[in-house]
Amino acid sequence: MNPNTPVLVGVSAVQQKNADFNKAEEAIALMERAVRDAAQDAGSADLLTSADEILVPKGIWGYSDPARLVARAIGADRATTVLAEIGVSQQTLLTRACQRIADGEISVAVVVGGEAKYRSLCAAKAGAEAEETIQQDEEPDLSLHPEAEIWSEVESAAGLGMPVGYYAMMDSALRYKQGLTPDEHRAQMGAMYARFSEIAAENPDAWSDAPVTAEEIVEPGPGNRMLAFPYAKYHNSQWNVDQAAGLIFCNVATAERLGIPRSQWVFPRAFAEANFMSVVASRGDLGGCPGFRLSGRAAAARAGVDFDNIKLRELYSCFPLAVRSQLHEFGMSGEGDLSVTGAMPFGGGPLNNFVYQATVRMAQLLRQQPDETGLVTTVSSFLTKQGVALWSCDPGESDWGFDDVTAQVEAELDVREIVADVQSEATVAGYTVLYQGSNPWRGVAVFDLDDGRRTVAYSEDATLMARMEQEEVVGQVFTLVDNQFS
Numbered sequence: 001m002n003p004n005t006p007v008l009v010g011v012s013a014v015q016q017k018n019a020d021f022n023k024a025e026e027a028i029a030l031m032e033r034a035v036r037d038a039a040q041d042a043g044s045a046d047l048l049t050s051a052d053e054i055l056v057p058k059g060i061w062g063y064s065d066p067a068r069l070v071a072r073a074i075g076a077d078r079a080t081t082v083l084a085e086i087g088v089s090q091q092t093l094l095t096r097a098c099q100r101i102a103d104g105e106i107s108v109a110v111v112v113g114g115e116a117k118y119r120s121l122c123a124a125k126a127g128a129e130a131e132e133t134i135q136q137d138e139e140p141d142l143s144l145h146p147e148a149e150i151w152s153e154v155e156s157a158a159g160l161g162m163p164v165g166y167y168a169m170m171d172s173a174l175r176y177k178q179g180l181t182p183d184e185h186r187a188q189m190g191a192m193y194a195r196f197s198e199i200a201a202e203n204p205d206a207w208s209d210a211p212v213t214a215e216e217i218v219e220p221g222p223g224n225r226m227l228a229f230p231y232a233k234y235h236n237s238q239w240n241v242d243q244a245a246g247l248i249f250c251n252v253a254t255a256e257r258l259g260i261p262r263s264q265w266v267f268p269r270a271f272a273e274a275n276f277m278s279v280v281a282s283r284g285d286l287g288g289c290p291g292f293r294l295s296g297r298a299a300a301a302r303a304g305v306d307f308d309n310i311k312l313r314e315l316y317s318c319f320p321l322a323v324r325s326q327l328h329e330f331g332m333s334g335e336g337d338l339s340v341t342g343a344m345p346f347g348g349g350p351l352n353n354f355v356y357q358a359t360v361r362m363a364q365l366l367r368q369q370p371d372e373t374g375l376v377t378t379v380s381s382f383l384t385k386q387g388v389a390l391w392s393c394d395p396g397e398s399d400w401g402f403d404d405v406t407a408q409v410e411a412e413l414d415v416r417e418i419v420a421d422v423q424s425e426a427t428v429a430g431y432t433v434l435y436q437g438s439n440p441w442r443g444v445a446v447f448d449l450d451d452g453r454r455t456v457a458y459s460e461d462a463t464l465m466a467r468m469e470q471e472e473v474v475g476q477v478f479t480l481v482d483n484q485f486s
Helices: 027-042 066-074 090-102 117-125 153-158 163-178 182-202 214-218 252-257 290-303 320-330 354-368 406-412 462-470
Strands: 006-015 053-057 080-084 108-116 142-144 226-228 242-251 267-274 312-314 373-380 385-392 401-404 424-436 439-448 454-459 477-481
Touching: 006 027, 006 090, 006 252, 006 267, 006 354, 027 066, 027 108, 027 242, 053 066, 053 090, 066 080, 066 108, 080 090, 090 108, 090 242, 090 267, 090 354, 090 373, 090 385, 090 401, 108 117, 108 354, 117 242, 153 454, 163 182, 163 226, 163 320, 163 424, 163 439, 182 214, 182 320, 242 252, 242 354, 267 290, 267 406, 290 320, 290 385, 290 401, 290 406, 312 354, 354 373, 354 385, 424 454, 424 462, 439 462, 439 477, 454 477
Parallel strands: 053 080, 053 108, 080 142, 267 401, 312 373
Antiparallel strands: 006 242, 108 242, 226 424, 267 385, 373 385, 424 439, 424 477, 439 454
16 A cells, blocks of 8 residues: 555544533634544544644634644644635645645644534623633634635625525525425425434434424424525524534554554545635526536546445535535435434534534444445535545555546536626526514525526515415516516
């Protein structure tokens, strides 16, 4: 085996549910604990001081260089620190760690992320603020930034802002493409998410431990209020969690030198990413995602696997569209479990760290089932970027490899010009009804114009919003005046 072959040797997921925010640990402490536990999982404390690079995705905290705080805590004085801003795919950090190891540039890499939003929420309920280590004057050795904006002013002017609205709108377009009625769509999501809740109840690292029925998920109510039709709270990623995950990679030569048991090794078989950025309303096929189709095809071909034959799967699940889109683009039947964690609404969805939580769980299950292959996928922003990772305890017949399909996605994607202040008739390409509290606030829709361009408009008419929830509106024609439709 190539001595520079990257291998995942240590994993740990940390979770706290301490309602006393004064006693609960802050995010950086959870991250430090996750890294130490990952080294213990590998059976080698030397991995900590040997870390060449520590990579952290930006979270809901104010640390300017969290990787340096981790480095000091674990004695990795010479480690390079990396911070990936919001909008950079979590998969990108895994790819960078493995690529640098495979290229012989480093021997040990640590990928770690974490949140303590539940702690902050408990403090806010008590009328206080959870204290956090102040770090403002240190900068990471490397900062990764997204290359473009993830939304447009035309979308914002119509009322779009939170991810749930964008995802619900795209899901309406996919529903229409698939020929589902709104009721069939809701029933499908209910069954899928009920199973996610059952998986979470069996996962010791999941945030939720009680299953939820399909009926409870489908029907909005006081504990499951509607957010953006047809999405209610149970469809939404649960980010008020205190969770962290640590992953330690090294090359095969280091794993052998440190005496890490082969039973602990999990190999990254094939990675693929699509990082082309386009705002949602500009996407010609509002319900399509060629990035997943192309990245999935590339990873499957490199590893020599068929996604439908993979039993251990974690399809990124921030909202139902993400899962449904992957099934559609990968050409998967949807049979079998689609999550090993319980998914982001039930397993827990720390803002920019869930993929690492999922990878920890996947590694643990692969060690128990060494003949299986694991699939973990990534979404960034509004289904903007896509990532695919295949893992196994078997290194396979070829070295680890990475496929960047960004250029292919850019060449294939139909990107439309978005305009404002349209006064004409136009056809709905996708829509949702946004809620404030328990009340519908604004219907928002993306419209196709006769000249091929796009616009986004809204309506606050109660009768029209009720109609938008009762029947399929995609494909219908409305009149647009002053950014409103009727």
